[in-house]
Amino acid sequence: MKDNEQIEITGNNHFSTSIKTPLRADAFDKSDDEKIKNIQHHFGKIMEELGLDLTDDSLSGTPYRFAKMYVKELFYGLNPANKPKLSVFINKYSYKKMLVEQNITIDSACEHHFLPIVGFANVAYIPKDKVIGLSKINRLVDYYARRPQVQERLVLQILNDLQDVLETKDVIVSITAKHLCVSSRGIKDQSSFTTTLEYGGCFSESEYRNEFLKIIAQQSI
Ligand SMILES: Nc1nc2c(ncn2[C@@H]2O[C@H](COP(=O)(O)OP(=O)(O)OP(=O)(O)O)[C@@H](O)[C@H]2O)c(=O)[nH]1
Ligand SMILES: [Zn+2]
Secondary structure, eight states, rough: OOOOHHHHOOOOOOSSSSSSSSOOOTTSSHHHHHHHHHHHHHHHHHHHHTTTTTTEEEEHHHHHHHHHHIIIIIIIGGGGGGGOOOOOOTTTTTTOOOOEEEEEEEEEEEETTOOOOEEEEEEEOOOOSSEEHHHHHHHHHHHSSEEEEEEHHHHHHHHHHHHHHTTTTTTEEEEEEHHHHHHSSOOOSOOOOOOOEEOOGGSHHHHHHHHHHHHOOOOOO
């Protein structure tokens, strides 16, 4: 098989050997303000190339607005300096059963088209010596979501960090999301959505996994 045939089948850069987001070595040498200035310039050129009149008062601020949104909002999670502090506490209560944080909003973007991925994550763990502040789970999910992503990597990055900070493998993460690159362009399938599920420790046993799945099936309080 020729190289270009392989790329047709697998796509280029769709698989990575690491769960790390592929970043350049100099990714954070520039300040946010420098990045915003440069992106503003380049996005203005894209708009011009599309034929838009940047002197129009509704469009003139768009390159700056776009650049600020990319650096400060949609992709703030690329920068490790923005990683939330994950406060953990000693498990004084000796709570040893499952804790489920569910319906966590996912607002991400696919790295192939830079279009939104929107949906929900559900996270559960069985504490050993540490418990984590609930909101820190939501913050961690948002941090990793705010990068150009693929859903498989996103679920793994969240799982890995939680396993590290909680000092247990007994963690499970599911994400169910809609990809606008599937629903709004290309195949334009409005109804399909994608679920990814990653876990370790006791969640490898179907009994624990099924308990989690049963709980997250209840969508309201
Ligand atoms: N595995 C995976 N694929 C994704 C994700 N987000 C988007 N994709 C897919 O990435 C693929 C990119 O395929 P290409 O053939 O290079 O791009 P394309 O020509 O725009 O493909 P179409 O969407 O089929 O028109 C598409 O099949 C997308 O659906 C994701 O989170 N995980
Ligand atoms: Zn896409």
